[in-house]
Amino acid sequence: MGFSRYLLRRLGYAVIVLFVIMTFNFAIFRLMPGDATKMIIDPMFTPEAIAELKRQFGLDDPPLVQYFKYVGNLFKFDLGLSFSTRRPVVNELKERLPNTAVLFLASFTLTTIIGISVGVYTASKRGTFGDNFVTGAGLFAFAVPSFWIQLLLLMLFGYYIPILPIHGTMSAPPPDGFLLQFLDRIHHLILPAGSNVIVAFGSWALYTRNTMLEALGQDYIVTARAKGLPENTVLRHHALRSVLPPIVTLIFGALPGMVSGAVITETIFSWHGVGKYLMDAVMQQDYPAAQGAFYLIALAVVICNLAADIVYGIVDPRIRVGEGGAK
């Protein structure tokens, strides 16, 4: 009962966020200085041609009608035509979404696995080199511009020691055979995904370590140790189990940031994904395309947030009763 109400509230809240983003998307297109149509309409066109173009892009209705049409179209996943390619934006996004998903999943999985294992490991070795390393890596992750690290890695492994491809998701004429193609894609994935991991794993490790240390100070750990259980068992079955909920929450909480960060990673490595599409569209003032890409990214973030809320509700029963903490 309590949980389903909680879920419903979160769901309603996600819908509100989506509506705000939709409205924002609609508004920026209309409110920006200058005339968006200048991008597509040449003053040399005949009035009929201009009217036809405006009709194609849905710019001839009163604003309120435009808004409702726009929202209605969004529900049908109709994001309009791109100014620059004149193709439906949704088709272009469909081509790019798998690339973004692959990069995202690879970076995310590796970051969490490496970050959490390093964190758990160093928590058991307080005061050693590894421990200091994690503290350093956490600070580093906070202070260093991630795109700079990516640029340095790109220069090192793409140009100085050219062993990794410098752009794209696969070689231009793809190699023959499924296995070779697969390996080719992995080869292209190493630099973008690897750099994401290097940049991000420090903060995960630090957080895991701190949560672990907190847990290790608890009474039941002392009891477990006093019982004479092997240290490994204490770590794995007692400490890790109790720190899993906050870490799982953190995992889902970090998803939106990673989705956002895709814009920079994809731009640097010319990764043919949604983030780069957004960047290109903004640079070419292709507003329907930019809106579409932004809407997709925002949708992903909203879904991640919703997933985080659900997982949070599952792992932490207290949440079903009242509102959660500050974060």
Added chain:
Amino acid sequence: MSKSNTQTGISAPTFWEQYRRKPLGMVGLSIVAVYVFVAIFAPFLTPYNPKQILLADRIAAPIWFRSVLPKYDDAPSTVRITLGPDEWAVSEATGGKLVAEELEGTAVSVIEFEPVLKDEDVSEGEAGLLEIEEYPEEPEKSVVELSHVVSYNCSPPKTFGLTFNYWVDASSDSKTELEFVIETPEGKQYNLWGKSCSGTLGSQPARIDSRDLTLKQRLGLTIFDDPAPRVFSSKGDYRLLLTARSIPGEEPTRVYISNAEFYIPGNVHGLLGADHMGADLWTQLIYGTRISLSIGLSAAGISVAVGTAVGIICGYLGGVVDEFMMRVVDVLMAIPTLPILIILGAILGKSVWNIVLLISAFAWMGTARLVRSQTLSLRERVFVESAKASGASDAYVMLIHILPNVLPLVFAGMVLRIPAAILTEASLSFLGLGDPRVATWGRMLHNARGFGAFTTLAWWWLVPPGLAITFLSLAFVFIGNTVNEILNPRYRERS
């Protein structure tokens, strides 16, 4: 009165007493002090300004590479000489001379040729007619050769150039020839430019550029040959020769030559090298300090001020206002920050002020939540109750009783927000959404990526801006954590 009411009240001297004992905090403070010093005194730390271009060849390496890397052993550094009347030496003069003249405040070299009929040859006859005593048999070519010695002691350069303006004032029956020649230490002469005219000639630019096709043809080279390494193939004293020849007419012939710029762009330049336009990277780096510090501080200040105000008002007043504002906070927090900043930045236009406002607009929510929860507990405290009971207005209570008590929390939060703002600004500038008129670290990285740092392996272009950002961010993190430790010991674990 409010002092005794504050729970976390700590006086400035006590705070400093505690702060100075924290080594990390002091390290952070010293780093920030260095940055502030650099930002303030930037103009005194570099001879150039960030907009000056063509100071060296494109993507020149740092000058100290010469003493470190054998590859750059005697790489050419920039030679730039302005040749005015004082710099030119007259190495040959028949029938003419060099005169310095002032035109609109700048010195101009004037080569003056005597007229074919000299004044002393003409005398006034008795009838008031001019009588010419003697005609020269044949008009003689008068020559004035100006020279300037340049000592060049580096390996051959990739390009060189000379620019000046010239004009001729002469009678219509005169003929004038101009020629520019470089004489190598071995005595070999390269005739690089020539021009002849009759009579008067309006101001003309002379642009001698070693990459110019006509210049290559003139020297009998193919379009794939480079004149620069041939001309400056050895070390020693080169003579730049500007020769004027004239068959003068009845009036004196005057050849005006504005200050000439002789330029060999260097492959090495300055502390950190040069970018794709030949602008000094060290200058961009230290001027970037100004932008990053001001954007970081102002964005953090604005967002924390807004967050504090919203947090206190919501927490204290509660009710509909609170409910509404907290939903706004929720929604704003759910919007992906970087993508929306990219879109808004592109639409609102690229200016420093816009970037500050945009960063602030999406960074105040965290502070608002924190301050609100703190205010909620402060609201129930005895000192607030008693203030209200004695008739204090809401505004008074919020300003005098609540605000001072949330400030310690807010202050540490603000310091920690500065590096976040600096990083966001750098990301936006790197993506090409920064203010194009100012040099920023993000912009340097943007240029490095877009204009050939990778293909030329110019790591010296890529490394310094990132290091500058990292150290500044680290310094603020150190300071913020230290402040937190002192002011908000309960929150130590969080940061």
